[in-house]
Amino acid sequence: MTHPDPVPSDLVFSDDGLLPAIIQDDESGEVLMLAWMDREAIRRTLTSGRVTFWSRSRREYWRKGDTSGHRQYVRSVAMDCDGDTLLVRVVQLGAACHTGTRSCFTGRDIPALVGDPDRAGE
Numbered sequence: 001m002t003h004p005d006p007v008p009s010d011l012v013f014s015d016d017g018l019l020p021a022i023i024q025d026d027e028s029g030e031v032l033m034l035a036w037m038d039r040e041a042i043r044r045t046l047t048s049g050r051v052t053f054w055s056r057s058r059r060e061y062w063r064k065g066d067t068s069g070h071r072q073y074v075r076s077v078a079m080d081c082d083g084d085t086l087l088v089r090v091v092q093l094g095a096a097c098h099t100g101t102r103s104c105f106t107g108r109d110i111p112a113l114v115g116d117p118d119r120a121g122e
């Protein structure tokens with residue numbers, strides 16, 4: 001008996017067979033990290049309860065937290081409007097970033113001119 005493929009057929013992969021997955025803390029809404037998935041990593045993520053990426057440098061499946069213990073438990077998965085990006089909401093144990101910060105963006109602000117919506121027309 002064959003099982004239906006859990007990976008939506010309308011996902012759009014890059015020429016390298018990958019798409020970006022944004023990982024978000026399900027409780028706080030904080031964006032934690034972005035990494036890459038191929039079809040098999042998505043299938044594993046959808047069917048195992050744990051987030052699995054494809055590591056471009058190591059060229060292997062990378063189930064987040066297997067070395068560090070900083071595991072990501074799946075709460076929900078969504079595709080974006082044109083099917084080329086995933087949003088995965090997770091329960092994150094410990095730090096999402098391999099540098100030890102909670103998110104990959106923690107403490108890495110780049111100075112930017114702040115826009116003001118109350119200044120009409122600008």
Ligand SMILES: N=c1c2ncn([C@@H]3O[C@H](COP(=O)(O)OP(=O)(O)OP(=O)(O)O)[C@@H](O)[C@H]3O)c2ncn1[C@@H]1O[C@H](COP(=O)(O)O)[C@@H](O)[C@H]1O
Nearest residue numbers: 035054055056057058063064065066067068096097098104
């Ligand atoms: N654990 C991580 C890890 N956690 C979060 N990230 C972030 O994930 C993103 C990876 O983006 P890249 O564009 O580098 O994706 P990639 O080139 O496919 O990934 P790599 O091959 O570089 O790992 C970066 O923003 C990293 O900061 C990590 N990137 C790499 N690792 C490595 O993965 C290994 C296993 O770690 P755990 O899964 O936590 O046990 C360790 O050896 C780590 O060095």
Ligand SMILES: [Mg+2]
Nearest residue numbers: 055056057058
């Ligand atoms: Mg890398």
Ligand SMILES: [Zn+2]
Nearest residue numbers: 097098099104
């Ligand atoms: Zn990081």
